[in-house]
Amino acid sequence: MANIQQTQAFYSLTLESSSAPTAAVTCNAIPGLKNQDQQIFEARGQRLYLHRIIESEGRTEVKVSTVVEQDAFGIIRGVTAFRIPGTPTDQLIVSSDSGRLTMLNYDHAKNSFKRVHLETFGKSGVRRTVPGQYLASDPRGRCCMLASAEKNKVVYIVNRNSEGAIMISSPHEANQWASLCFAVCALDTGWEHPIFAALEVNYTDSEGDPSGDMYEQREKLLVYYTVDLGLNHVVRSWSDSVDYTANMIFGVPGGQDGPSGVIVCCEDRIYYRHDKSNPLCIPIPRRRGPTEDPNRKRCIISHCLHLSKARHEFFFLVQTEDGDVFKLNLEMGEDAQGRKTAQPERMTLKYYETFPIAKQMLLIRKGYIYIAAENGNSKLYHVNDLAEDPEVEPENNFSSDDVSADPAADYTPTYFQPRGLTFTSLAHDVASQHPLMRTKVDNLTGEDAPQIYAIQGTGNRSVFKTIRHGLETQEIVSSPLGNVPFDNLWSLRHRSSDEFHSYLLLSSSYGDKTIVLSIGDEVETAEDTTFLTNRATVTAQQMGDATLVQVHARGVHSILESGAINEWPAPAHRTIVAASANSRQLLLGLSSSELAFFFMGDDGVLNQLEEMPEMSGKVTALSVGATPRGQQQAKFAVVGCDDCTIRVLSIELDSPLEPKSVQALSAIPTSIEVVSQVDPASGTAVSYVHIGLQSGLYLRALIDEVTGELGEVRTKFLGARATRLFPVDVAEQEAVLACSSRPWLGYNHPQSGLHTLTPLVIAGGQQELEAARPFASEHLKGLCAIQGQNLLIFGIPSIEGRLSREEVGLRYTPRGMARHPWAPVWYVVQSEGNALSQATKQGLLPSSSTTAAAAAADGDGTAMDEDSADPEELEKHLGLSRAPGHWASCIQAIDPIDRKAATSTVELEDNEAALCVAVVAFESRNWEVYLAVGTGQHLRPGVVGTTGAEPKGFVHIYKLVEEGRGMEFVHKTPFDAPIYAIMPFHGRLAVGVGNELFVYDLGIKALLRKSRGTVVPNMITSLESQGNRIICGDVSESVTYVVYKPKHNRMIGFVDDTIQRWTTATTMVDYETVAGGDKFGNLWVVRCPEQASKESDEEGIGGYIVNERSYLNGAPYRLELRSHFFTQDIPMSVQRTALVAGGQEVLFWAGLQGTLGMLAPFVSREDVEFFGQLESQMRAEDAPLAGRDHLMYRGYYVPVKGVIDGDLCERFLRLGVDQKRKIAAEVEREVREIERKVQEMRTRVAF
Amino acid sequence: MADKLRTQQQLEALQNKYIGTGHADTTKHEWTSNIARDSYASFQGHPPLLHYMSVGMGQGMERTRMHCMESMVLPCGPAPQTEE
CATH class of the missing domain: 2.130.10.10 (YVTN repeat-like/Quinoprotein amine dehydrogenase)
Known part of the structure; x- marks a missing residue:
C-alpha cells in the first residue's frame, strides 16, 4: 500500500504517557503470589498498567513498581477484576470505547496481558446508549454488568467449564427507555442470585410536561436487577425512590459477611438501603473553621471496602470532595439472646484522614491505601492504625442515631476539625504530571539539551516543574x-x-x-x-x-x-x-x-x-x-x-x-x-x-x-x-x-x-x-x-x-506562564475557582491573632493540635477553603534555577482571576520590559445564562524590577469581557477581548487603544504572530489568519478553517503553517493557501485582499488541512523545538493528562513508505488490546491524515519472534533492520 | 400499501432501538434536547474532557459528572406549550 500523501508527513510518538488514572482496582492477577500481596490494575489514558507494591525488608522502603504496561489504543472507561470460583487468578475486565467487553489475564511467562474474551455488544465510540460508562462485577465472580448513561445495560455471565476454560455467555440486556443511569454497583448476595443496583431517573414525564411541574417532582430510583442464573435472564426486581442528590452507590458485604444491601451516597448524607432492611441515614460531617462555610454540602467521590472474610467484619472508607476520608461502619442489631442479626441498626462515621482527592481509593490487604489521585501525584499510604478504638479522638465519632432516613426530613449537620496525617504515613509518591496546564521547552541553564518547563496541578498542590530527560541520582x-x-x-x-x-x-x-x-x-x-x-x-x-x-x-x-x-x-x-x-x-x-x-x-x-x-x-x-x-x-x-x-x-x-x-x-x-x-x-x-x-x-x-x-x-x-x-x-x-x-x-x-x-x-x-x-x-x-x-x-x-523533575510550589491552579526575555525567571498566573481569596480569608479570621502566621494557624485549627504542625504545611495538606462563586488568584515570579522558589507574589482582589500572561517590551518606553496579565472578574465557568454580575476583564501592567525577580504594579485597564489571550506585537500589546482583537500601547494611567478589528466568530483564546501576520485561535472555530496593515492601521482576517476546532493550543510552525490542538484531543496542522498568503502580504491596502468578498460568512479563503491525528489527551501546548542535543526540530506537544508527545517530520519519502507499511502490518498483526480498530481510533473525529502512529510501530519491538518475522517478510526487510529503524526514529530526535 | 406499512414498522423498530431517530413531526425541542443529551453523555464519557471541564470549573470530576448527568434530565428546559 503506497503512501500517496504528497506533503509533509509526521511520525507521532509519545515521550511520556498520560499519568491521569481513569480507573483502578485491586486484583490478584499474578499467579503464585500470596492473597495478601494484591496488585493494582490501573487505566491511565489509553494505557493499562499492572502495579505491584514492593517492600524492602523491614518495610523501610516501599515503592509501587509497574509489572506490565500496555497501550490499548482506545479510550478506557472502566476496569474491574474478579475471581471466577475455582480459578487461580483474577480476571481483569476492561470497558472501553470499542463497544466490546475485554477480559484479560496476566500472562506471567510473557509478562504481558493476554486477552481471554472479547465480546461485542454495541457500536464503537463513546455514545449515550452504548454500555461502557459504568462497569460492575459480582463480588463472587459470576457475572458483570456494563451500563450506559442512558437506557442500556448488559450483563455477561461467566463461568468455568470442566476443562478450566473460562466461558462467557451471550449478553443479557436490561434496557429501560428514557431512563438515565447515575451509578451502578453490584450487591453482595452471598451465593444467591447476583443482583446489580442502579441509580436511575426517568425523564419521560419531565419531558412531556410543558409546565415544568413534573420536572420538579422527578424522582431518583434505586433499582435492583436480579440476574437469574437458572433462567438465564435479568429482571428488574425492586425499585424505591432515594434522595434526589444521590450520586454514588456501593454494595455492602452479604451472605455470611454482612447484611447485603447498598450504601447510597448523596449530597451531605449517606444512606443504607436494602429491600429486606430498614433504611439508615447519617449526615456527612462538615469542616469546622472560620474560613469554612458551615452550610456547604459535600458529596462522596470515592470509597473502598475492607472485608475480613475470616472474621466476617467489614468497614468502608469514604472520601468527600474536600479529600476528607471517613471510616463508615455498620452495626448490626441484636436479637433477644444477644446474637447479632442481619438487620443493621446504626451507621457510624469516624473522621480518619485527609488524602488528596482520589479518582479511586484502594485498600490493599498488606496494609496500604493507594490513592489514584485525580490531580497530581498518586500516593501510597501505609496504614499504621485503623482507628478502631472509639476512645481515640472521640469528637470525630458520628452516628446515625436519631437521624431520620427520610430524605425530606430535617437533620442537624455535624462538624469536625480536619487535621494532618495521624493514622497513616506516606509510603510512596508516584510521580505524575496531570493536569499539565502548559509547558515550554527552553534552555535556561546552558545545558546541551533543553529542559521542559511546565505548570501543573490544581489548588495549592500546584507546582512549577522543571522536567529533564534523565535518571535522578x-x-x-x-x-x-x-x-x-x-x-x-x-x-x-x-x-x-x-x-x-x-x-x-x-x-x-x-x-x-x-x-x-x-x-x-x-x-x-x-x-x-x-x-x-x-x-x-x-x-x-x-x-x-x-x-x-x-x-x-x-x-x-x-x-x-x-x-x-x-x-x-x-x-x-x-x-x-x-x-x-x-x-x-x-x-x-x-x-x-x-x-x-x-x-x-x-x-x-x-x-x-x-x-x-x-x-x-x-x-x-x-x-x-x-x-x-x-x-x-x-x-x-x-x-x-x-x-x-x-x-x-x-x-x-x-x-x-x-x-x-x-x-x-x-x-x-x-x-x-x-x-x-x-x-x-x-x-x-x-x-x-x-x-x-x-x-x-x-x-x-x-x-x-x-x-x-x-x-x-x-x-x-x-x-x-x-x-x-x-x-x-x-x-x-x-x-x-x-x-x-x-x-x-x-x-x-x-x-x-x-x-x-x-x-x-x-x-x-x-x-x-x-x-x-x-x-x-x-x-x-x-x-x-x-x-x-x-x-x-x-x-x-x-x-x-526516564524523566527527572524539580518542583517549585505554587498557590493556586496555574493558567499561564511567560518567560522574561533574558533573565531565567518565569511568570506564572494562577487562579482558583470556588475558593476564598487571600484577602477574604484574612477578613474572616479572628482578629485576636496578632500576626498573620498565627491567624493562618487559627484558621486551620492547628491551635487545637498540641503538636502544632506548620500551618502552611497543614493548609497544603487540607486544601484551600472553598466557597462557590469566589475566585482566588495571584501572579508569581518563579526562579527555577538559582533560588528554586517564587521570588515575588502579587495577590489579586475583587474576585479577579488571572488567565493569561505576556512579557512585553514597549517601543514607546524605549523597549522597557513590562508584564501584562489578562484577567477575568466574576467568572462563572460552566454556568450559562444566570443572573448576577456579567463577567468583566482587566489587563494589569507590572513593571519588572530586580532583573525580573520583582513586579511593581503600574495600572490596570478594564474591558467588557474576560481576557483569554494576550501577546506582544511590534513593541505593543495585542489583546483578544471576546471576538475582537485590539492592539494597545502603554499610557500613563491606562493602556491606549491603537487598533481594533473583529476577526473571529466567538472568542479569541490564543494568539501567535510572525511579522504582520497574527494567528487567532477561536474557542470553537479553529484559527483565523489576520494580517495587520500598519500604514492603514487595519486588521483583516483573510483565511479561516472549514472545521470547527475547539482550539486549546496553537503554534506557528512557519509563516504559512499552524499546528494546534483542540478540546477533543486532536492534533492538527493547517496551512494557508499560497494565493491567499501572497495577497495578504501585498503592499498597502489598495490590494486585492481588502476587497475580497467573504466566502460563506467567513474569511475569503480557507485553510488546507495538512495533518490530523487523534491523541485522546487534550493538547495544552504545542511548540516547534529540538528536544535533544544535535537533534532535528520536532513539534512537541503536552496534554492535560500529563502526556508528553511529539510529531517528528519524516525526512525521506522512503521512510514514510516504510513506516506506512509497517503501521498497516502492525494494525493487522497486533490488533489493539481492547478491541478498538486502530485506524478508527486515530481518526476518531476526523480521519487521520499525514501522521504515522509511532507508538504502534514501536509495539513491533515487543512482538514475538514469529510475528516479527512475518511482518518483516511482508515489508521485505530484515527483522533487525526494522528494529533499528524504529528505535532510531525515536533516538534521533528525542528520548 | 404493504410496502408503506413495512417502512413504517422498520422506522418504528429503529426508533425503539436508537434514541434520537427522528420522525416526521420531530419538534425543535425534541431535537435540541436529544443533541444536548448526546453532548452531555460525551462530556462524561471522555475522561480528558471531563478532566478539562473540572479543572476549569474548579471542582472535582465527580461533581462535574453529576452536573452532566443531571443536565441530561431536561437539558433544554420543559417542552413548549403545544397549541391544540
Whole structure:
C-alpha cells in the first residue's frame, strides 16, 4: 500500500504517557503470589498498567513498581477484576470505547496481558446508549454488568467449564427507555442470585410536561436487577425512590459477611438501603473553621471496602470532595439472646484522614491505601492504625442515631476539625504530571539539551516543574580532591571473592601521579600500599585470586598476594598507551602500535605471549571483555586505532590475537568496552562492544559469538566531548556509563526490555563526569566518579522512569506562564475557582491573632493540635477553603534555577482571576520590559445564562524590577469581557477581548487603544504572530489568519478553517503553517493557501485582499488541512523545538493528562513508505488490546491524515519472534533492520 | 400499501432501538434536547474532557459528572406549550 500523501508527513510518538488514572482496582492477577500481596490494575489514558507494591525488608522502603504496561489504543472507561470460583487468578475486565467487553489475564511467562474474551455488544465510540460508562462485577465472580448513561445495560455471565476454560455467555440486556443511569454497583448476595443496583431517573414525564411541574417532582430510583442464573435472564426486581442528590452507590458485604444491601451516597448524607432492611441515614460531617462555610454540602467521590472474610467484619472508607476520608461502619442489631442479626441498626462515621482527592481509593490487604489521585501525584499510604478504638479522638465519632432516613426530613449537620496525617504515613509518591496546564521547552541553564518547563496541578498542590530527560541520582558523598585534575579512577577488590571494594585508585595524567584511597568505614588516603604513586595509571585491575595489577606508561606493576611485587617493564623506547584487563587476561597497546598480551596462571603471575602483532595505526583504545562466569577466559578483545577502525581479535589461548573482523568508524575511538548484557528478546547473555568516539558519538554493536563479526550497530550522539565508557552495575544488571558532556547510562529498561540510553541528572552540580566506576562498601553501594575536582559517590535510586523533575510550589491552579526575555525567571498566573481569596480569608479570621502566621494557624485549627504542625504545611495538606462563586488568584515570579522558589507574589482582589500572561517590551518606553496579565472578574465557568454580575476583564501592567525577580504594579485597564489571550506585537500589546482583537500601547494611567478589528466568530483564546501576520485561535472555530496593515492601521482576517476546532493550543510552525490542538484531543496542522498568503502580504491596502468578498460568512479563503491525528489527551501546548542535543526540530506537544508527545517530520519519502507499511502490518498483526480498530481510533473525529502512529510501530519491538518475522517478510526487510529503524526514529530526535 | 406499512414498522423498530431517530413531526425541542443529551453523555464519557471541564470549573470530576448527568434530565428546559 503506497503512501500517496504528497506533503509533509509526521511520525507521532509519545515521550511520556498520560499519568491521569481513569480507573483502578485491586486484583490478584499474578499467579503464585500470596492473597495478601494484591496488585493494582490501573487505566491511565489509553494505557493499562499492572502495579505491584514492593517492600524492602523491614518495610523501610516501599515503592509501587509497574509489572506490565500496555497501550490499548482506545479510550478506557472502566476496569474491574474478579475471581471466577475455582480459578487461580483474577480476571481483569476492561470497558472501553470499542463497544466490546475485554477480559484479560496476566500472562506471567510473557509478562504481558493476554486477552481471554472479547465480546461485542454495541457500536464503537463513546455514545449515550452504548454500555461502557459504568462497569460492575459480582463480588463472587459470576457475572458483570456494563451500563450506559442512558437506557442500556448488559450483563455477561461467566463461568468455568470442566476443562478450566473460562466461558462467557451471550449478553443479557436490561434496557429501560428514557431512563438515565447515575451509578451502578453490584450487591453482595452471598451465593444467591447476583443482583446489580442502579441509580436511575426517568425523564419521560419531565419531558412531556410543558409546565415544568413534573420536572420538579422527578424522582431518583434505586433499582435492583436480579440476574437469574437458572433462567438465564435479568429482571428488574425492586425499585424505591432515594434522595434526589444521590450520586454514588456501593454494595455492602452479604451472605455470611454482612447484611447485603447498598450504601447510597448523596449530597451531605449517606444512606443504607436494602429491600429486606430498614433504611439508615447519617449526615456527612462538615469542616469546622472560620474560613469554612458551615452550610456547604459535600458529596462522596470515592470509597473502598475492607472485608475480613475470616472474621466476617467489614468497614468502608469514604472520601468527600474536600479529600476528607471517613471510616463508615455498620452495626448490626441484636436479637433477644444477644446474637447479632442481619438487620443493621446504626451507621457510624469516624473522621480518619485527609488524602488528596482520589479518582479511586484502594485498600490493599498488606496494609496500604493507594490513592489514584485525580490531580497530581498518586500516593501510597501505609496504614499504621485503623482507628478502631472509639476512645481515640472521640469528637470525630458520628452516628446515625436519631437521624431520620427520610430524605425530606430535617437533620442537624455535624462538624469536625480536619487535621494532618495521624493514622497513616506516606509510603510512596508516584510521580505524575496531570493536569499539565502548559509547558515550554527552553534552555535556561546552558545545558546541551533543553529542559521542559511546565505548570501543573490544581489548588495549592500546584507546582512549577522543571522536567529533564534523565535518571535522578542521589549524591551520597562529595569530597574535594585538590587542584590536580584527576581523569580516571578504579575501584578494586582485594581478593576476587571479596564482596566489597578495598582500594580506590585515582590517576592524573596531567600531574603524572596516582593516589590510592582505602575503602573501609571511611574512604581515606592509604599510605602503606605498594601501588606506584609517582606515575599516572593506565588501568588497574584485580586479577587472578588476589593479584593487583597496575598498568602505567612504563610497565606493568603487579602485587601478588604474598606482597611480592612483579614488574614487567615496557620494551625500550616504547610506552603503554592503552590497557585493559579482566580477571585472567591483560592486553596492552604500545606506542609503537604493537599489542602485548598476558595471561595469568593460577600462581598469580602474568605470562606474556611472545608474539606482539602490530596494528594498522596507533592504538587509542582497547578492551577485553569481563571473564564470563564459570570460564577462564573471555573470547574477544576489541582494539581501536587512530585510523578510525576497530578490530576484533580472538584472545583465547589456542588462537591468541588472531584477527577476526574489522569495522570502520566515523571518528577516532577514544574508549571501548566489551560488556556482556542480557538480550531481552532471547533472555541470554550476549557480548556487546560499546565504542565511544572522539566526536561525542556512542556506538553499540553485537559481537557474534562464533565468528567475531560485528552487527546490529546503534549510534547515538551524546554531547560535544569525546565519549568515555565505564562498565558499571546498576539495579542488578550490567550497564555502561558513557561520559561525554553529560553522563549517560546504557541499560535494559525494566518494563520495555529495550536497551535504553538515558542521561544522569547530577543534582545541583556540574553535569560533567570525568570517569565513573562501581563502588561497593559495607555501608553503601552505588557509583563513584570524578566530577571536576571532586570525588563523588552517588546512587541511582530507580531506572524505571526516564524523566527527572524539580518542583517549585505554587498557590493556586496555574493558567499561564511567560518567560522574561533574558533573565531565567518565569511568570506564572494562577487562579482558583470556588475558593476564598487571600484577602477574604484574612477578613474572616479572628482578629485576636496578632500576626498573620498565627491567624493562618487559627484558621486551620492547628491551635487545637498540641503538636502544632506548620500551618502552611497543614493548609497544603487540607486544601484551600472553598466557597462557590469566589475566585482566588495571584501572579508569581518563579526562579527555577538559582533560588528554586517564587521570588515575588502579587495577590489579586475583587474576585479577579488571572488567565493569561505576556512579557512585553514597549517601543514607546524605549523597549522597557513590562508584564501584562489578562484577567477575568466574576467568572462563572460552566454556568450559562444566570443572573448576577456579567463577567468583566482587566489587563494589569507590572513593571519588572530586580532583573525580573520583582513586579511593581503600574495600572490596570478594564474591558467588557474576560481576557483569554494576550501577546506582544511590534513593541505593543495585542489583546483578544471576546471576538475582537485590539492592539494597545502603554499610557500613563491606562493602556491606549491603537487598533481594533473583529476577526473571529466567538472568542479569541490564543494568539501567535510572525511579522504582520497574527494567528487567532477561536474557542470553537479553529484559527483565523489576520494580517495587520500598519500604514492603514487595519486588521483583516483573510483565511479561516472549514472545521470547527475547539482550539486549546496553537503554534506557528512557519509563516504559512499552524499546528494546534483542540478540546477533543486532536492534533492538527493547517496551512494557508499560497494565493491567499501572497495577497495578504501585498503592499498597502489598495490590494486585492481588502476587497475580497467573504466566502460563506467567513474569511475569503480557507485553510488546507495538512495533518490530523487523534491523541485522546487534550493538547495544552504545542511548540516547534529540538528536544535533544544535535537533534532535528520536532513539534512537541503536552496534554492535560500529563502526556508528553511529539510529531517528528519524516525526512525521506522512503521512510514514510516504510513506516506506512509497517503501521498497516502492525494494525493487522497486533490488533489493539481492547478491541478498538486502530485506524478508527486515530481518526476518531476526523480521519487521520499525514501522521504515522509511532507508538504502534514501536509495539513491533515487543512482538514475538514469529510475528516479527512475518511482518518483516511482508515489508521485505530484515527483522533487525526494522528494529533499528524504529528505535532510531525515536533516538534521533528525542528520548 | 404493504410496502408503506413495512417502512413504517422498520422506522418504528429503529426508533425503539436508537434514541434520537427522528420522525416526521420531530419538534425543535425534541431535537435540541436529544443533541444536548448526546453532548452531555460525551462530556462524561471522555475522561480528558471531563478532566478539562473540572479543572476549569474548579471542582472535582465527580461533581462535574453529576452536573452532566443531571443536565441530561431536561437539558433544554420543559417542552413548549403545544397549541391544540
